[in-house]
Amino acid sequence: MADKKQAEEKNNIFKKLLSSNITVEVIALILLVLLCTAFDHAFLALSWNDNTGGLAGPLITMLQESARYLMIATGMTLVISTAGIDLSVGSVMAVAGAAAMQALTNGTNVWLAILLALVIGLAVGCVNGALVAFLGLQPFITTLIMMLAGRGLAKVITSGENTDASAVAGNEPLKWMANGFILGIPANFVIAVVIVILVGLLCRKTAMGMFIEAVGINPEASRMTGIKPKQILFLVYAISGFLAAIAGLFATASVMRVDVVKTGQDLEMYAILAVVIGGTSLLGGKFSLAGSAVGAVIIAMIRKTIITLGIDSAATPAFFAVVVIVICVMQAPKVRNLSAELKRKRALKSSEKAVAA
Amino acid sequence: MTNATATPAKKAVKKTRRIDAQMIPTIAAVVIFILMMIMGQALFGTYLRLGFISTLFIDHAYLIILAVAMTLPILTGGIDLSVGAIVAITAVIGIKMANAGVPAFVVMIVMLLIGAVFGVLAATLIEEFNMQPFIATLSTMFLARGIASIISTDSLTFPDNNNFDVLSKSITIIDQPKLSHDLYFNLGVVIALVVLVFGYILLHHTRIGRTIYAIGGSRSSAELMGLPVKRAQFTIYITSATLAALASIVYIANLGSAKNTVGVGWELDAVASVVIGGTIITGGFGYVLGSALGALVRSIIDPLTSDFGVPAEWTTIVVGLMILAFVVLQRVVTAVGSKK
Numbered sequence: 001m002a003d004k005k006q007a008e009e010k011n012n013i014f015k016k017l018l019s020s021n022i023t024v025e026v027i028a029l030i031l032l033v034l035l036c037t038a039f040d041h042a043f044l045a046l047s048w049n050d051n052t053g054g055l056a057g058p059l060i061t062m063l064q065e066s067a068r069y070l071m072i073a074t075g076m077t078l079v080i081s082t083a084g085i086d087l088s089v090g091s092v093m094a095v096a097g098a099a100a101m102q103a104l105t106n107g108t109n110v111w112l113a114i115l116l117a118l119v120i121g122l123a124v125g126c127v128n129g130a131l132v133a134f135l136g137l138q139p140f141i142t143t144l145i146m147m148l149a150g151r152g153l154a155k156v157i158t159s160g161e162n163t164d165a166s167a168v169a170g171n172e173p174l175k176w177m178a179n180g181f182i183l184g185i186p187a188n189f190v191i192a193v194v195i196v197i198l199v200g201l202l203c204r205k206t207a208m209g210m211f212i213e214a215v216g217i218n219p220e221a222s223r224m225t226g227i228k229p230k231q232i233l234f235l236v237y238a239i240s241g242f243l244a245a246i247a248g249l250f251a252t253a254s255v256m257r258v259d260v261v262k263t264g265q266d267l268e269m270y271a272i273l274a275v276v277i278g279g280t281s282l283l284g285g286k287f288s289l290a291g292s293a294v295g296a297v298i299i300a301m302i303r304k305t306i307i308t309l310g311i312d313s314a315a316t317p318a319f320f321a322v323v324v325i326v327i328c329v330m331q332a333p334k335v336r337n338l339s340a341e342l343k344r345k346r347a348l349k350s351s352e353k354a355v356a357a
Numbered sequence: 358m359t360n361a362t363a364t365p366a367k368k369a370v371k372k373t374r375r376i377d378a379q380m381i382p383t384i385a386a387v388v389i390f391i392l393m394m395i396m397g398q399a400l401f402g403t404y405l406r407l408g409f410i411s412t413l414f415i416d417h418a419y420l421i422i423l424a425v426a427m428t429l430p431i432l433t434g435g436i437d438l439s440v441g442a443i444v445a446i447t448a449v450i451g452i453k454m455a456n457a458g459v460p461a462f463v464v465m466i467v468m469l470l471i472g473a474v475f476g477v478l479a480a481t482l483i484e485e486f487n488m489q490p491f492i493a494t495l496s497t498m499f500l501a502r503g504i505a506s507i508i509s510t511d512s513l514t515f516p517d518n519n520n521f522d523v524l525s526k527s528i529t530i531i532d533q534p535k536l537s538h539d540l541y542f543n544l545g546v547v548i549a550l551v552v553l554v555f556g557y558i559l560l561h562h563t564r565i566g567r568t569i570y571a572i573g574g575s576r577s578s579a580e581l582m583g584l585p586v587k588r589a590q591f592t593i594y595i596t597s598a599t600l601a602a603l604a605s606i607v608y609i610a611n612l613g614s615a616k617n618t619v620g621v622g623w624e625l626d627a628v629a630s631v632v633i634g635g636t637i638i639t640g641g642f643g644y645v646l647g648s649a650l651g652a653l654v655r656s657i658i659d660p661l662t663s664d665f666g667v668p669a670e671w672t673t674i675v676v677g678l679m680i681l682a683f684v685v686l687q688r689v690v691t692a693v694g695s696k697k
Contacts, residue, residue, distance in 0.1 A: 085491075141684060145684075148673045148676070149674045152674040156668070159668070160670050269496075317499040317503035
């Protein structure tokens with residue numbers, strides 16, 4: 001009897017695990033790793049690099065790259081769950097990176113340069129937030145403007161050049177942030193995970209997350225229950241801008257050079273994709289930070305897969321577009337109804353069989 | 358000078374109050390356009406020359422077409438972000454085909470068809486799978502740009518003696534000794550004007566046009582009234598994508614070369630034109646003629662900024678601020694209107 005109960009419980013846990021989005025994501029991640037290993041047998045190899053004081057190997061570079069996606073995906077998750085969107089994350093990355101690199105070449109202290117980049121990112125986020133929350137503009141048009149104006153701003157900061165700060169003395173802290181290691185694990189990945197956990201605690205251990213979801217479902221109703229939707233909206237865009245600035249630092253500091261055109265290019269798409277893979281609905285009202293975080297790692301893994309399989313890197317955006325389309329089609333009510341219909345028919349058939357027997 | 362400009366502006370505002378408060382953005386666009394022309398003329402002395410106006414139209418015929426294309430989805434409260442990428446993919450494929458010796462006529466047909474395919478894809482995603490327009494067209498945008506860069510990342514040029522020249526050959530109306538005083542145009546400009554007339558007729562003299570305005574007002578009401586919302590949505594996105602392909606034809610015929618990065622940011626230029634022209638970004642109100650005017654305002658920003666010695670990097674910021682100003686203006690106007 002007790003055995004049966006235990007078995008049932010086990011079964012339940014198993015079922016829960018199966019139905020959870022994150023399980024599916026982890027399986028997808030493992031499949032991608034297996035695919036890469038099949039093509040390149042050294043893919044899983046890890047070695048210790050004494051020069052950098054950390055692990056080395058394809059998986060480690062993948063984690064290093066995933067740090068920036070983790071940042072923008074976290075910000076994007078919060079924005080999307082208020083039924084908004086932040087298309088400006090890629091440009092904010094470029095602006096923040098440009099500010100840091102330009103400040104460094106002008107002889108500013110490295111910590112001040114980092115602070116400057118973060119403040120600029122936060123400021124752009126605040127502008128987005130103010131326009132959306134207080135003026136009531138549509139999120140996608142506001143952030144679309146910021147996406148293009150931001151790129152212009154990055155060019156203005158560097159006077160149109162790709163500022164290179166690799167030769168500047170005293171840039172070690174920033175370099176370490178992107179290329180260093182903590183206990184053998186890439187520092188930027190550790191920093192990113194810590195920030196994701198902090199945001200997660202802020203959302204789930206306080207009422208913040210619930211407020212955000214309430215605003216996403218119905219701002220008017222949330223206002224009547226005493227939430228201040230305008231402040232929440234302002235806050236999520238500000239957080240998104242701030243996190244995008246960190247992502248911009250990661251992206252530029254790894255080569256200590258900002259490319260005003262390419263830094264952060266297309267990354268708004270990657271962020272949206274990570275969020276959608278993570279099970280957050282684009283219609284708002286529900287979010288999963290853990291899902292988005294695993295989604296961000298999957299994005300980095302997909303990019304690594306494309307490189308490992310030797311597919312032309314020019315194909316990357318098309319590939320991602322196809323993935324987004326497939327996922328959105330699968331989330332569509334029509335397809336979900338279809339699968340529900342199939343299930344019901346199958347159930348009917350089996351019950352018919354039972355009756356006949 | 359200032360007196361002369363202030364009086365017509367005042368008159369125009371007076372008129373609108375009688376007609377409709379929502380006309381204010383369009384009137385503002387007219388005033389801004391006139392002010393910009395006069396300012397350019399007063400400071401640099403070249404803006405009212407016939408040659409300048411001719412090149413303004415010839416160089417920005419593609420933008421007028423894109424503005425008309427973008428007006429349709431925005432009128433329903435949607436958006437088509439894929440126009441720039443469709444220009445890129447059709448341009449790359451078109452020039453590749455022309456280089457392979459395919460006759461120009463066939464190339465143009467193929468380019469238009471490719472545009473239409475992307476339109477069908479976007480419309481299917483939006484209508485059949487309930488995707489938000491901007492997500493659906495964002496993914497077709499990435500798809501188109503990705504395919505374009507798979508095909509080629511080199512700068513491609515037309516072979517000699519291709520029949521695309523027909524479109525870009527300039528036809529002089531007023532011939533004067535100095536080229537800068539000539540009035541001339543080319544077939545590309547004619548196509549843009551035909552597209553404009555087409556857009557006007559589609560929106561104001563067909564049932565589909567009426568449905569488009571109804572969707573923008575309230576989609577569910579339009580559906581309850583029994584209007585063919587789905588068909589209208591398909592028409593909108595297929596038309597806008599096909600027009601983007603047409604813009605690509607006009608553009609590459611004029612320039613003679615293209616790259617896979619052509620058209621980056623053009624979706625914003627098109628949105629800017631539409632919004633400056635007085636179409637409300639949330640849909641339901643606006644005109645296609647206003648969008649053409651908006652395209653002219655947008656295109657005059659480039660010579661103005663370069664004449665003022667402003668670095669080219671600032672252009673996108675100026676355009677961004679301009680859209681922002683107009684969107685805020687719209688917001689204020691609608692807010693005031695609803696309070697009444």
